[in-house]
Amino acid sequence: MLQNLLTLISPWFFSHGAKLITIIIVAYLIHRSAGLFINQLVRRMVPSEHFLDPEAEQKREETLIRIFSGATGILVWVIALLMALQELGFEIGPLLGAAGIAGLALGFGGQYLIRDLIGGIFIIIENQYRIGDVVCFDQTCGLVEDITLRLTTLRDLDGTVHHVPHGEVKTVSNLSKTFARVNLNLGVAYSSNLEQVIEVVNRVGNDLAQDPAWRELIITPPQFLHVKDFADSAIMIKILGETKPLKQWDVAGELRKRLKIAFDQAGIEIPFPQRVIHQA
Template sequence: MDIINLSWIDSEWGRLVKSSLRIALVLLIALVLLQFTRKLVRLFSARAAKRNRSPEDYKRVETLAGVFRRAATVVVIVVAAMLVLGELGFSITPILATAGVAGIAIGFGAQSLVKDFFTGFFLLIENQISEGDVVEAVGKEGFVEEVTLRHIRIRDYDGSVHFIPSGLITVVTNKSRKYAFAVVDVTVARSANVDRILDAMRDVGAQMRRDPVFGAKIIDDIEVAGIEKLEEANMVVRCRIKVLPLKHWSVRREFLRRLKETLEGVDKAGSAGSSK
């Protein structure tokens, strides 16, 4: 005599319960895998960040970690969805066959998508671009907010956001690597005293090198190139200062401000001397 009647397991209700339990188990395993993958990526990022202490390497590690995390999430979700569909009674084989036929049908139309993924892959592996960089690509310049295999997202100076498919990127101008130059072109009258302007540039460059704020941004002494261009009524005098990445804008603005004050001071002194 059976103490516990287990005949209900083979009933319709029993099969429904078993199917529900299997679906719950699949979802639970998927959640565990997602959490495990994210922790694994975070662990990898932390260890890689300790080995690579430079800001450039850190940004690259963070970018690659984000891409791997998103890719792993997609794989886990797709596999879990297929298993759940199979448990619900849908045959996976026709779905895969249909997907294969559809893939062939749209293959020619999806060439640009495949190109995006391949280009994005090499952009990441070759470390051409990372989140946090300031780059110029496809005629757009700005701060890189997101890098995926499919596209990059950059925000320009006025706040506009540009989504650029990776497949369109043939040349990347990265302004965030190792150092930059604050290039200053000053247009003056052709009759101006060139030596006086060059001396003023050197003086301002030396002042900024000693400045506690701007000196921390400057890597090397100012390089005065001299006359860059001669025009009918004007001439262009050029110099440049080697600075830390992304500091060339602020250094250039401050240099121009100080140069203006210096040249105005010299003009006033000259005017006062000539009036005596």
């Protein structure tokens, strides 16, 4: 029984099976080699932008490598599949013709796919954002975890993953490109001495920028900018400083903590809304 089965299989294996295995092995080797070639090519040929730090430039290169490697892998395996089908006896011509007819039938749906792909190409060419950046698409914000030609994958602060097709993106806000800002509005009591407030704010910002644990993250120290508003319960002041990308939230949190301690020591009040009820 087994010998008969081997007798039947052996001619097919030597005439077709070996070719199928060869197609798979060659496709795998081409895929791997193309990935290594793209890696080297991107790192050598993509021009550096003088305003990007090495970390940002590395994120850009890794984004391009992932996209081009993914597209190349799809192309290689599609060609390998067509060759394997032909080796198994399927006529490729009618299949391609049927695919063309199906493409025409699905033309209205395919236009959205084409729109997504074109949007992805422009995102890559214009270097709008990269893997590892924090971006906002209209009301959807998060860390860029993956980019393909069709869509971008974001993970927000709650851990929710959002898959956003490029054709749906109208406005891109990149919160982490080149540099970021600490933009803090702070209220002080109307009875406060503004000159003292300015002196304390600037001193705290300079001390934070000189702290060994924080100075590598800060480009320009957070400083008093101007009086923003006369609110109901407080004089609102604006504090502004520049940080490395993605570090603005850490620096702002530490700045708030130090300002509260310094204000308490200097007797500067941070007011809060109060309601006084008079009974007749």
